[in-house]
Each structure stands twice: as C-alpha cells, then as structure tokens.
Amino acid sequence: MSEITTVPDSLGSPAAPPDRKLRGNLGVVAIVFMVVAAAAPLGVIGGVVPLGIASGNGAGFPATFIVATVVLLLFATGFTAMTPYVDDAGAFFSYVRQALGFPAGIGVAFVALVSYVALEAGVYGLLGPAGASVLELAGGPALPWWLFAAAAFAVTTYLGYRNIELSSRVLGVLLTAEIAIVVVLDLVIVARGGDHGLSTGIVNPHAILSGSLGIGLLFAIISYVGFEATAIFRDEAKTPERTIPRATYAALILIGVFYAVTSWALISGWGDDGAVAHATGSGSTFLGDTARRYVGAVGADLITVLYFTSLFACILAFHNVASRYVFALSQRDVLPAALSRPHDRHGSPHQASLWISAVVALAVLLAVVFGLDPAAQFYTWFAGATTVGVVVLMIVTSVAVLVYFARDRRGNSLWRIRIAPALGLVGLLGALVLILSNLSDLVGGSSVLAWVIVSVLVAAFVAGAAVGTRVGAKVGTA
Structure with a gap:
C-alpha cells in the first residue's frame, strides 16, 4: 500500500505542478446538473421506460428504479467514504489506483475512456433524428440527421473548450426545462386520476415480479449511467471532500425519484394493461402520446423540442467527463503531457477537449460513410459498450473500496466501508450478469457484435494495464 500512496509528482500526486491543474468553482448544484444531464432523464423517460414496461415487468417496472437506486446508493456509500483519501481528480481510476495499484488504475481508465467516448458519439445518432423532427415540427424541410449532429458537435466543441462553469450554466437551463415539463405532465395525470385510477x-409484489423482472432491472440500471462521474470534477469543485459526496447522493436520489415517480405516472395515464399494450405497440411515441392525451398538442410539441435538448445536454456532459479523463491521464504521463496544460484564461482542459472532439467526429463520420442507421445501429452499438463498461467500472471500484479499508477503517463504521460496499458489489454483479445475458438483444440481436463489444473493453483494460506497468516501472510504482 505504501508504494501506491506515495506516487511521485509526475503521476499526479497532490503536489502536481499547478500548471497541470484545472480551475473552477463548482458547487454541489452545478455538479449535480452535470451528472444528471449525463443521465439524460427525458431521454430515459421517452426511450428506456417504454422498453422497460413492454419487455420487463410491466406495471411493476417503476419499482425496479427503487431497487436500482438502493443498489447504487450502497455503492456510493463506500465510494464517498474513500473520497477524502483520493486527492486527485480521475474518478474511478484514481480510486482503483489508490487501492489496487497503478497498472490496474490505468487499465480501468482506458475502459472508462472507451465507455464515455462511445456514449458521447452514439448519442449523436439519437440527436440527429430528434433535430430533424424539431425542424419538421416547425414546418421546415426534411434534412439528413448528420447536419443536426454537426451543428451540435460544433457547439459542444466550443463549450468544452471554455471554462466548465459555462457548460454547467447551459446544462442547468436545459435540465431544468426538461424536468419541469415532465413534472407538469406527472401532476396533470395524478390530478386527473389517471386513466381509471x-x-x-x-x-x-405480483406486478413487480411479473413478466421479466431481470430485463426490467437491466433497463433500470442502465438509466443511471453518468451519475458516477461526480469525482472527475474534483479539481474544479469547491471543498471537494464535502462537495463530491453530497453531489453523488443528491444526483442519485434525484434521478431515482424522478424515474420512479414519472414511470408510475405514465403507467397510470393508460392503466396497467393499457400502458403495457401501448408501450409494446408504440414505444417510440409512448411519451409524446401520453403528453398529447393529458397536456395537449402544445405540451407534446414542447416535449419533442426538449427531448432534442436533453440529448444535447447528455452529449455535453459526457464530453466534459471524457475530456477530464484524458487530462488526468496526461497528468500521469500516460498520454502526451501537452494534453494536461489547462487554458491560460479558462482553466479548462482545452487540448484534451479538442482531442475528444476529433475522436467523436471520426466516429460520426464513419457512421455516415458506412450508412449506419443512426439509432438502431450507431447509437445502440455504442450504448451497449458503455453499459457494460460503466457497470464493470463500478464493480472494480467497489472491490477497490473494500481492499483500501481492509486493514484500516480510518474511523469509519463497518456499515460504510464494508457492509454497504459489499452489498452494492453483489447487486452490481447481478446487474452485470443480466446485461451480459441480454447484451445481444441490446445491440440488435447480434451475438457476434456482443462479443466484439466485450472484447474491445477487455482489450482496453489490458492495453491500459500494460501502459500503466511501463509508466509505473519508470518511477518505481508498478
């Protein structure tokens, strides 16, 4: 352990040179906006919830969000207990490096980078068609999806280059708007008593255990992807020892309550059997149809617009996360040091941000050149990789927490550093089994593609661990 906790300055210790540190003044609310926006709540309500109702456990599906929230809160208990002892930004891989060694930490970092960049790129496949729908709603011509993706890409690249606080303000406005319209819809449905109660x-219990509870839990778990990124903003947070744990809990609880209540309201809006039937037959328009039924055409049109902005917010949030992973890796000399030089005026990871933009642009360009369906192929394939990758990251981080506190509780209760993390680990392992068992369905029914995704993630970890071993050996930490 001692050799891990005394990493030299060149590997990003607390004494790292000031000119390789990001600057910001993010509070709890700003970080919560970042990570909740990454979870794309309106996108989940409009896309994942109908799938969970139709393919999962029907009217009992809202309860799966409660289960998922509990599992992730157990994970967060250990995650936040370790936060005061991880002095550098880098989120999961900093925690893993601290407990399991430098090579394992860099291996996890590579998996994280692949996972987050994949989702950022993939969501453009949803945003493009959503933008086309907004333009057609306004009476405009039908345009190819990639034009809207290109416009959003330009704005994302600009905001990623600037100070993080500008991004947080943009995300705050967009997130408030999308949550507000859904809350209004929820209140109208409840006030009118639903379809028939x-x-x-x-x-x-009968409804919760009906249908395919496993599929329901799977869709619930993947709806939280993004919440775990709170720690990546450590260098830009005010008093991170307090801000990061508070933001993590707040984001989880906000997401969980929003998903559970809204999915319950949507089911109430059609009745238990009617909701299952409508989600099965018209899943892609389930949210819009419900809005049109209860708040009229104007409300439905507004949701169409906010669905587009929700996807943009998701892209921007993941772009910021991925940029900071690149910045943190370059601080440790794993990637070129030039990527860890913050902007003189904005204090942002501008070079890392441009690097991520280049990779994402290449991915979108290849999707256009090869004629991939933007949603059914491009988004689905990349989202499948992210889902597996993020759950694996949380599992390894849970192990890291248990290892770190194994010999010294550092004044923490057994519940916080052993029991809760262990229970969370069991829940996450169960989620991983469900995801891998159904991965081929998630990526369009191709078992070959499912194996390719798993292989890419394994290769990313192996490559990262190899690089970590080489870099660590130079300074005597491997």
Whole structure:
C-alpha cells in the first residue's frame, strides 16, 4: 500500500505542478446538473421506460428504479467514504489506483475512456433524428440527421473548450426545462386520476415480479449511467471532500425519484394493461402520446423540442467527463503531457477537449460513410459498450473500496466501508450478469457484435494495464 500512496509528482500526486491543474468553482448544484444531464432523464423517460414496461415487468417496472437506486446508493456509500483519501481528480481510476495499484488504475481508465467516448458519439445518432423532427415540427424541410449532429458537435466543441462553469450554466437551463415539463405532465395525470385510477403496480409484489423482472432491472440500471462521474470534477469543485459526496447522493436520489415517480405516472395515464399494450405497440411515441392525451398538442410539441435538448445536454456532459479523463491521464504521463496544460484564461482542459472532439467526429463520420442507421445501429452499438463498461467500472471500484479499508477503517463504521460496499458489489454483479445475458438483444440481436463489444473493453483494460506497468516501472510504482 505504501508504494501506491506515495506516487511521485509526475503521476499526479497532490503536489502536481499547478500548471497541470484545472480551475473552477463548482458547487454541489452545478455538479449535480452535470451528472444528471449525463443521465439524460427525458431521454430515459421517452426511450428506456417504454422498453422497460413492454419487455420487463410491466406495471411493476417503476419499482425496479427503487431497487436500482438502493443498489447504487450502497455503492456510493463506500465510494464517498474513500473520497477524502483520493486527492486527485480521475474518478474511478484514481480510486482503483489508490487501492489496487497503478497498472490496474490505468487499465480501468482506458475502459472508462472507451465507455464515455462511445456514449458521447452514439448519442449523436439519437440527436440527429430528434433535430430533424424539431425542424419538421416547425414546418421546415426534411434534412439528413448528420447536419443536426454537426451543428451540435460544433457547439459542444466550443463549450468544452471554455471554462466548465459555462457548460454547467447551459446544462442547468436545459435540465431544468426538461424536468419541469415532465413534472407538469406527472401532476396533470395524478390530478386527473389517471386513466381509471392511479396504478398500484409500484407496490404490488405480483406486478413487480411479473413478466421479466431481470430485463426490467437491466433497463433500470442502465438509466443511471453518468451519475458516477461526480469525482472527475474534483479539481474544479469547491471543498471537494464535502462537495463530491453530497453531489453523488443528491444526483442519485434525484434521478431515482424522478424515474420512479414519472414511470408510475405514465403507467397510470393508460392503466396497467393499457400502458403495457401501448408501450409494446408504440414505444417510440409512448411519451409524446401520453403528453398529447393529458397536456395537449402544445405540451407534446414542447416535449419533442426538449427531448432534442436533453440529448444535447447528455452529449455535453459526457464530453466534459471524457475530456477530464484524458487530462488526468496526461497528468500521469500516460498520454502526451501537452494534453494536461489547462487554458491560460479558462482553466479548462482545452487540448484534451479538442482531442475528444476529433475522436467523436471520426466516429460520426464513419457512421455516415458506412450508412449506419443512426439509432438502431450507431447509437445502440455504442450504448451497449458503455453499459457494460460503466457497470464493470463500478464493480472494480467497489472491490477497490473494500481492499483500501481492509486493514484500516480510518474511523469509519463497518456499515460504510464494508457492509454497504459489499452489498452494492453483489447487486452490481447481478446487474452485470443480466446485461451480459441480454447484451445481444441490446445491440440488435447480434451475438457476434456482443462479443466484439466485450472484447474491445477487455482489450482496453489490458492495453491500459500494460501502459500503466511501463509508466509505473519508470518511477518505481508498478
């Protein structure tokens, strides 16, 4: 352990040179906006929830969000307990490096980078068609999806280059708007008593255990991707020892309550059986149809617009996360040192941000050249990789927490550093089994593609660990 906790300055210790540190003044609210925006709540409500209702456990699906929230709160208990002892930004890989060694940490970093860049790129496949729908709604011509992706890409690249606080303000506005419209829809449905009374499926054991509970849990777990990125903003946060844990808990609880309540309200809006039937037959328009039924055409049109902005917010949030992973890796001399020089005026990881933009641009360009369907192929394939990658990251981080506190509790209770992380680990392992068992369905029914995704993630870890071993050996930490 001692050789891990005394990493030299060149590997990003607390004494790292000031000119390789990001600058910012983010509080709890700003970080919560960042990570909740990454989870794309309106995108989940409009896309994942109908799938969970149709393919999962029907009227009992809202309860799976409660289960998922509990599992992730157990994970967060150990994650935040370790936060005061991880002095540098880097999120998961900093925690893993601290407990399991430098090579393992860099291997995890490579998996994280692949996972986050994949989702940032893939979401352009949803944003493009959504932008086309908004333009057509306004009476404009039908344009190819990649034009809207290109416009959003330009704005994302600009904001990623600037100070993080500008991005947080943009995300705050967009996130507030999308949550507000859905809350209004929820209140109208509840006030009108639903289709024929409010659903009891959320508390009915028979409904919760009906259909395919495993598929329901799978869709619930993947809806939280993004919440775990709170720690990547450590260098730009005010009093990170307090801000990061508070932001992590707040983001999880906000997401969990929003998903559970809204999915319950949507089911109530059609009735238990009617919701399952409508989600099965018209899943892609489920949210819009519900809005049109309860708040009229104007409300439905507004949701169409906010769905587009929700996807943009998701892209911007993941771009910021991925840029900071690149910055943190370059601080440790794993990537070129030039990428860890913050902008003189903005204090942003501008070079790392441009590097991520280049990779994403290449991915989108290849999707256009090869004629991939933007949603059914481009987004689905990349989102499948992200889902597996992020759950694996949380599993390894849970192990790191248990190892780190194995010999010294550092004044923490057994619940916080052993029992809760262990229970969270069990829940995450169960989620991984569900995801891998159904991965071929998630990526369009191709078992070959599912194996390719897993192989890419394994290769990323192996490559990262090899690089970590080489870099660590130079300074005597491997």
